[in-house]
Amino acid sequence: MIQVSESERDFRGPLILGACYFCTSHVASLQQPGKPSVFSDDEYADLDWDNLGFSIKPADYMYTMKCSKHENFKQGQLSRYANIELSPSAAVLNYGQGVYEGTKAYRTEDGRILLFRPDLNASRMKIGAERMCMPSPSVDQFVDAVKQIALANKRWVPPPGKGTLYIRPLLIGSGPVLGLGPAPEYTFLAYASPVGNYFKEGSAPLNLYIEEEFVRAAPGGAGGVKAMSNYAPVLKALIRAKSRGFSDVLYLDSVNRKNVEEVSSCNIFVVKGNVISTPATNGTILEGITRRSVIEIARDYGYQVEERVIPVDELINADQVFCTGTAVVVAPVGSITYQNKRVEFKTGSRSVYQELYSTLVGIQTGVIEDKKGWTVEV
Numbered sequence: 245m246i247q248v249s250e251s252e253r254d255f256r257g258p259l260i261l262g263a264c265y266f267c268t269s270h271v272a273s274l275q276q277p278g279k280p281s282v283f284s285d286d287e288y289a290d291l292d293w294d295n296l297g298f299s300i301k302p303a304d305y306m307y308t309m310k311c312s313k314h315e316n317f318k319q320g321q322l323s324r325y326a327n328i329e330l331s332p333s334a335a336v337l338n339y340g341q342g343v344y345e346g347t348k349a350y351r352t353e354d355g356r357i358l359l360f361r362p363d364l365n366a367s368r369m370k371i372g373a374e375r376m377c378m379p380s381p382s383v384d385q386f387v388d389a390v391k392q393i394a395l396a397n398k399r400w401v402p403p404p405g406k407g408t409l410y411i412r413p414l415l416i417g418s419g420p421v422l423g424l425g426p427a428p429e430y431t432f433l434a435y436a437s438p439v440g441n442y443f444k445e446g447s448a449p450l451n452l453y454i455e456e457e458f459v460r461a462a463p464g465g466a467g468g469v470k471a472m473s474n475y476a477p478v479l480k481a482l483i484r485a486k487s488r489g490f491s492d493v494l495y496l497d498s499v500n501r502k503n504v505e506e507v508s509s510c511n512i513f514v515v516k517g518n519v520i521s522t523p524a525t526n527g528t529i530l531e532g533i534t535r536r537s538v539i540e541i542a543r544d545y546g547y548q549v550e551e552r553v554i555p556v557d558e559l560i561n562a563d564q565v566f567c568t569g570t571a572v573v574v575a576p577v578g579s580i581t582y583q584n585k586r587v588e589f590k591t592g593s594r595s596v597y598q599e600l601y602s603t604l605v606g607i608q609t610g611v612i613e614d615k616k617g618w619t620v621e622v
Contacts, residue, residue, distance in 0.1 A: 288399055289303075293406040296407045296439055296440030297441070297444075298410075298439045299439075300437050301400075302325040302435065302436075302437055303393075303396075303400035303437060303438070304325060304396065305324060305325060305393065305396040305436075306322070306323060306325045306326070306433060306434060306435040307435075309321075309381065309431070309432040310418070310430065311379055311429070312419075312429050313428050313430070314379075320389055322393075328433070331418075331420040333422055334416070334417065334420060335427035336418065339421070340471070340473035341416065341417030341427055342378075342417060342473075343372035343378070343415050343471050344413065344470055344472055345366075345412070346412055346570045346571060347362050347410075347411050347413070348360060348408040348439075349401050349411060349436075350401070351401045351402065351404055351609075352610035353404050353609075353610070353611070354610070356622075357398060357621070358608065358609070358619045359394060359619065360537075360607075360618060360620075361537065362386070362391075362620060363386075363387055364533045365386065365390075365413070365533060366381070366385075366387055368470060368531065369381070369415060372469035372470050372471060373415055375471070378417060378427075380415060380432075381432050390411055390413065390434060393436050394411065395622050397436045400437075404609065406440070410436065410570075411436045412435055412436070412437075413432065413434040414432070416430065416431050416472075417429075418430060439571075442569075442572045443572065447575075449591045450567065450575055450576065451491050451581070452577055452581070453488065453490040453492075453494065454493075454495075454496065454580060454582040454583075455493045455494065456501060457481070459495060459497075460505060460508070461528040462498040463499065463527060465528070467527065467528040468528060475508075475509075478495075481493045482508050492510075493507065493508050494580060495508075497528070503523070503554060504523055504559070506530065509569060509572070510571070510575070511523075511535040511567065512566075513566050513567070513597075514558065514559065514565055515562060515563050515565065515566070515596050516563055518546070518547055519549075520542050520547050520549045520596065521551075522550075523553065523554050524551040524552055532570075534568040534569050534572075534574070534604070535568045535569075537604060537618065538604060545603075547596070560587055562587075562589060563589065564591070565580065566596070573601065574597050575597070576595060576597045576598075607619065
């Protein structure tokens with residue numbers, strides 16, 4: 245557990261990357277169970293837990309780890325959440341050399357803190373880092389960092405049923421470059437924020453708009469990894485769709501503009517009878533961890549799950565549609581609009597998405613026994 249002085253508790257000054265304003269004993273104390281803490285196990289941060297939404301509310305601590313090109317990451321350190329200092333010529337600022345992840349910590353009814361499949365986030369970051377010519381933390385280093393962030397920020401984990409602690413690991417080219425090339429130095433960061441529902445609709449069905457002008461990713465690009473540079477380009481289409489009253493944008497393939505690919509920040513599933521289909525991850529679609537978990541749960545329930553090309557015309561005959569992602573969890577789609585035609589889908593308590601959502605969240609929050617070994621207790 246972490247003990248901080250009054251002055252440390254109020255500190256919000258700048259942080260120079262690689263420097264930690266706390267001695268290593270803070271890290272050591274975090275890793276030793278049974279140490280006294282300034283925060284009791286039943287104490288929460290002073291927040292309106294019933295109205296969290298999905299916006300940044302920085303938790304107390306962040307984690308930093310650095311390495312040079314052609315080297316491996318070493319032991320990282322916890323410090324108070326604060327601004328960081330970067331060279332104006334940092335590769336991440338000039339050329340977008342960076343990847344990120346998103347995972348969550350869940351509070352159970354009996355007070356435990358659980359993580360959900362953080363090893364898969366670690367593996368996905370390694371794949372993304374390789375694509376972006378970056379060294380990456382080992383799986384063990386990544387998982388340990390996430391554990392430390394969750395434990396250090398325990399009071400920011402919402403009460404059961406009120407939300408989750410969203411943990412955002414980043415891997416950036418922090419070293420300076422001028423010509424196009426990999427950075428000479430890299431920084432791994434992780435910070436956290438309590439969150440509620442991702443969409444302003446809450447748990448209400450989403451209304452998606454199929455984008456025909458812009459594409460999210462192209463074959464041979466970086467659409468299949470969680471590169472930072474994948475996300476800003478979707479903002480124009482997203483803002484335009486929201487101004488027209490839609491929840492989010494559903495993108496088509498860049499080659500034929502005929503096949504469903506992905507929503508701005510989540511994967512999509514189409515239900516017809518006992519068959520659940522989702523676009524195959526072929527390099528332009530992110531391999532979502534929630535996507536992978538929902539596929540396994542659906543097959544356990546006897547559904548036939550197909551990962552394949554899905555022509556946009558199939559949506560007309562679909563019974564149900566839903567989205568999956570760490571932030572959105574499992575969200576029902578009420579309608580999709582394409583070429584000025586709106587198609588509506590079944591939603592409600594007896595829908596497929598609800599069955600899958602209940603099981604997934606039950607495992608994540610400890611309500612349902614985890615027989616798959618997906619959860620990690622902090």
